[in-house]
Amino acid sequence: MAHSVKEIAVALGCEAAGATDIMIEGLSEPADAGPQHLAMAMRPQYAESLPRGAARAAILWAGADWQAMGLEAAILALRPRYALSGLTAMMDPGPEYGEGIHPSAVIDPTAEIGIGTRIGPFTVIGPRAVIGARCTIGPQCFIGADVRLGEGALLREQVTLCHGVTIGARFIGQAGARIGADGFSFVTPEESGVERARHTLGDQGEVKVQPWARIHSVGGVTIGDDVEVGANTCIDRGTVRDTRVGRGTKIDNLVQIGHNVVIGTDCLLCGMTGVGGSVTIGNNCVLGGQSGVNDNIFVGDNVIAGGGSKLLSNVPSGRVLLGYPATKMDTQMETYKALRRLPRLLRDVAALKKAVFKPGESD
Numbered sequence: 001m002a003h004s005v006k007e008i009a010v011a012l013g014c015e016a017a018g019a020t021d022i023m024i025e026g027l028s029e030p031a032d033a034g035p036q037h038l039a040m041a042m043r044p045q046y047a048e049s050l051p052r053g054a055a056r057a058a059i060l061w062a063g064a065d066w067q068a069m070g071l072e073a074a075i076l077a078l079r080p081r082y083a084l085s086g087l088t089a090m091m092d093p094g095p096e097y098g099e100g101i102h103p104s105a106v107i108d109p110t111a112e113i114g115i116g117t118r119i120g121p122f123t124v125i126g127p128r129a130v131i132g133a134r135c136t137i138g139p140q141c142f143i144g145a146d147v148r149l150g151e152g153a154l155l156r157e158q159v160t161l162c163h164g165v166t167i168g169a170r171f172i173g174q175a176g177a178r179i180g181a182d183g184f185s186f187v188t189p190e191e192s193g194v195e196r197a198r199h200t201l202g203d204q205g206e207v208k209v210q211p212w213a214r215i216h217s218v219g220g221v222t223i224g225d226d227v228e229v230g231a232n233t234c235i236d237r238g239t240v241r242d243t244r245v246g247r248g249t250k251i252d253n254l255v256q257i258g259h260n261v262v263i264g265t266d267c268l269l270c271g272m273t274g275v276g277g278s279v280t281i282g283n284n285c286v287l288g289g290q291s292g293v294n295d296n297i298f299v300g301d302n303v304i305a306g307g308g309s310k311l312l313s314n315v316p317s318g319r320v321l322l323g324y325p326a327t328k329m330d331t332q333m334e335t336y337k338a339l340r341r342l343p344r345l346l347r348d349v350a351a352l353k354k355a356v357f358k359p360g361e362s363d
Contacts, residue, residue: 003090005057005073008038011090012083014059017066018073022057027091030055038087041069042080059083095156097138114151132169144180150225162237168225174253176232179223183236183243183259183277185215215239217259224248224265230255236277246283258295270307282317 002023009016028037030046033055041047041058050058050069057073059080060066066074077083097120107113107125114133123141125131131143132151142160143149149161150169159173162180173179188211193204219238224247229235233255237243243257246265256274257263264283269275273287276295281287285299288307293299300317310324323332 001093002036005038005075008087008090009075012075012077012086014078014083015062015076016073017076018057018071020073022073024057027087028053028055030058033058038075040084042077042084059087094154095136095138097136102139108145120157126163138175156231162221164220164237165223166220166242167223168227168247170226171223172228174229174231174233177229178232178234179229180221180237181234182217183215183239185217185239185259185277186212187215188212219243219260221245227251230271233257236261252289264301 002025004020005022005024006016006020008024009020023036024038025036028034028039030039030041031049031052033039033053035054035056037055039050039053039055039058041050041060043061047060047064047069056071058066058071059075059077061080062076062078064074064076097118099118101119102121104121105119105123108127108129110127111125111129111131113131114135116133117131117135117137119137120139120141122139123137125143126145126147128145129143129147131149132153134151135149135153137155138157138159140158141155144161144163144165146164147161148166150167150171152169153167153171155173156175158176160178161167165180190208190210192210193207197204217237217239219240220242221235221237222242223245226248227245228250230251230253232253233251235243235245235257236259238260241260243259244262246263246267248266249263251269252271254272255269258275258277258279260278261275262280264281264285266284267281268286270287270289270291272289273291275293278296279293279299281299282301282303284301285303287293287305288309290308291305292310294312297311297314299311299315300319302318303315304320305311305326306322306329308324309321309326311321312325315321320329321327322329
């Protein structure tokens with residue numbers, strides 16, 4: 001669907017300038033833009049490539065001299081990247097799964113399907129499931145018994161919601177997300193080497209061959225409104241109480257969230273992050289890619305962990321962390337700098353030893 005420059009600017013709450021009646025059919029990077037595109041020249045360095053394209057209009061930063069760039073129109077945004085959120089929402093047609101309920105879908109007669117919900121081919125919906133209005137459920141999804149899915153949800157291809165999962169409104173599940181599998185919880189008849197090594201920090205004692213007994217997961221998963229879960233991410237159900245994900249939290253691809261975890265509101269968990277069982281994470285936290293959180297610890301509100309950080313103990317609110325083990329970011333950077341200086345330091349020490357000790361003397 002095409003929109004005029006003026007319509008786009010009004011929808012975004014931005015200033016429009018020039019020939020605002022130009023119709024926009026799509027978005028493009030500046031060098032690749034055609035006459036029907038809105039060029040994404042949101043920073044001066046991006047605008048430098050505008051002459052290589054054929055854009056008539058662009059989205060720019062506030063105060064940009066759009067006429068000097070050879071444009072006929074511009075949208076000027078105080079925070080261009082934030083404007084990009086609304087702009088891409090306007091231009092995204094969404095997945096094409098067809099209207100209504102596909103005849104190959106298998107829906108238990110006790111399930112409740114909300115008004116306007118679309119269900120793709122080969123999807124299975126179990127007994128007593130309740131699906132809200134205006135949901136889009138893609139092909140080959142599985143929704144188990146007693147699942148509650150709020151209105152306006154989007155499940156991409158092959159999403160699994162296991163039995164007893166409860167999810168709020170406007171949920172987005174990317175392809176292959178698995179929510180509500182059993183937790184990874186096993187125990188031995190006697191204290192295991194792992195338990196002893198954890199207590200002693202290294203000594204596992206006498207090695208005993210013992211079988212692992214499975215602890216079943218009788219809890220569920222509860223997810224708040226406006227949550228997104230990335231492709232091939234797994235959220236395990238709780239052992240007794242539910243695993244919980246708070247409102248507005250966004251979870252990237254290939255993330256593992258263990259049993260009994262509680263995640264607060266408006267958190268961001270980036271790709272390949274792993275959160276151990278029974279962790280509590282506060283509100284507005286950010287875990288960078290490949291972060292790891294040790295089981296049974298607490299992470300306070302407004303914590304930021306840089307990529308690859310490993311959180312091994314409780315983290316107070318407001319802390320910015322980096323490294324393995326994670327420490328305050330400024331401390332970690334000083335440690336890293338010192339580590340890089342070690343080879344030079346060792347050479348200097350060797351030179352000093354040569355200067356101080358006489359030939360034939362012992363070190």
